[in-house]
Amino acid sequence: MDRTHVRKAGGLAGLSRAGRVEALRARMAELGDGVPGAPRVFPEVIPVMEPLAGLLPGGGLARRAVTDLADCPALIVELISHATAGGGHVAVVGWPELSLAGVAGAGRLENIVVVPDPGTDALEVVAVLVDGLDLVVARWPTPFELPPTRTRPLLGRVRSGTAALVLVGVRLAGAVARIDARVTAYRGIGAGRGRIRGVDVEVRVVAAGRAPAAATLTVGQRPHLRAV
């Protein structure tokens, strides 16, 4: 076994959410400034949008861990957009039909690396990329179950890397969270009038050590009441 190391149990596990945020802030202050003008921050999670953040342990996608995600491009593009807007670097492996046009507004396209065709050994490509980037999204066109012999080396590489790995269309036994998402409604459009202004996505999160929870988040404009 190579490149394994014992991870410090950093004392975050037993605290409440507010306590965790405080501990992380103290760590950030401790790390100090590496680059003039830009404080060096290395949080343990990739931040995500609000209703989803409350459901995930740590408030986001955990680094050095694997998260299973359902095949919902609207949610993926929102996640990528949010991650790049926070300064992170994202890689998308094996998803040529994903359109990144939605990232252009709030997110930063220049922080994204795309590998549309990873060839025969896609897992190896993913394993290389998790050591260096902040978020790696990998998709296999036909959903399948990853056998444990392939799982253990991949999990090892993920644990020694830097990125949060999100697998779409693959179910992994060692995932820390499983996010199911489906679009439930399209807002703003009627029979021959309006246009799609918001997409409601219902997310259901099953995380280790927590009860399954669900929430609905809206991509685009949130529904609001307006006095006419």
Next chain:
Amino acid sequence: MAALWFPDWPVQAARLEKDLPAAVAVIDGHRVRACSATARRTGVRRGMRVREARSLCPDLAVLDDDPDRDGRAFGPLAAGLDDVAASVEVLRPGLVVVDAGAAGRFHGSEDRAVELLVDAAARRGVDALAGVADELATALLAARVGAVVPAGGSREFLAPQPVGLLAAEVALGCEASVVEALTRLGVDTLGRLAALPVAAVHTRFGAAGRRCHRIATAAPDRRVSPALPERELTVVYTPEEPIERVDAAAFAARALAARLHARLAGSGLSCLRLRVLAELADGTRLERVWRTREALTEQATADRVRWQLDGWLTAGGAGALATLILEPVEVTAPDHAGRLFGDGPDGGRRRRAVSRVQSVLGVGAVLQPRLLGGRGVAERIGYVPYGEECEPAGRGAWPGRIPAPLPARLGGGPDHPTARVRLLDETGREVIVTAEALLSSRPHVLGWGRTLFRVSAWAGPWPVDVGWWGRGKQKVARLQLVGQADDEEFPRAWLLLWSARRWRVEATYG
């Protein structure tokens, strides 16, 4: 300090290139810039109009001003002077300044050094005058009369010189208007100018006046500053036989990259942008600019060259490689390379990971998206190889573009079988987009593959009719559609595209 002056150098340079009669003038914009001694004897002066000069000297030969010719002809002369003295500065073609003190100590005496200089610059038909003085400006003025000014005797030498001399030599940096004003005021020699209080001259004429005063009083000046040798960083490889095969070209590129790497390391630089230029035997040039941060390894450069040539071959090109050039477009000191972009230590790790994937899959398989602009969804994002430099896309307004939220799953292209859909109304007729950009009837059912979706909402059609003025004609209409199948729990939405009298799926929401 010794100055070597080649009088009327533009004329002398022209004479070196071809035979000319005795009276010659070099013209710059209808005015005489330089003229030969014969022409000057007949009354032609610098700054005079061509017509007037011709009237004074009817058989005047007139040439256009060509600074390239002046520089070209002067190059070998200046190079010859390097053998005699170490610090040689070329102020302009036709005027050279040398540190005579150092050369004098080397050759024995200053007179001997100046003699050697004049000999080194001698060519058949080239005139040169030498002047020696303590200060640079005084040496330039001394060169015009061919005098050797004794140490400390600059002021006495300068006193009787006319003030007009200051404007005659461009390299002195005196403004002609100031000199003219001084002459009109009656200050006609440098001695008189030196006698004036400097504060008064400065107040009346400003910085230009102060400069003239400093020259007149032989104030200490700057030293000779020879040009530093510039290290040439571009590497070129020209094989004896044009290379026919791509892998041989990649091998040559690897050796070339090693040479470039060595040169950069020798100069203590690292390359930020690299231009790879491949010239083929028939003259076609393939050029690509790559952005890099760490010094490229030979393998990475060879990969990029191979990809560049491969891409061209698959696009249908053919030819043998005649020359390969690697040119660093932008270089910087290495410790700034990372900090410039705020990367820090993580940036290096990330780039290494990406370049490892690139070396396994090929440079064309790892891409980065860039915003191209457009009204639809599929055309908005283009992909370029990661690390390639691309100009930022122009920020157009694109009125009528599909607004956010955008569908994220693309439909697979016009010929993809799953992209075709059928849109029917209640009576079973096809729904089409009429010439007025309206739907022919209310859509009721969408057939996609084998499933039928009941249409619950739609918006559009939004027409796009562009390109009719040129080649890229595009006449399409887009429609947002929400439908639900009977056996599914939630609705689906599509962005449909009407093109060539057919509906197809451009992208799917969700």
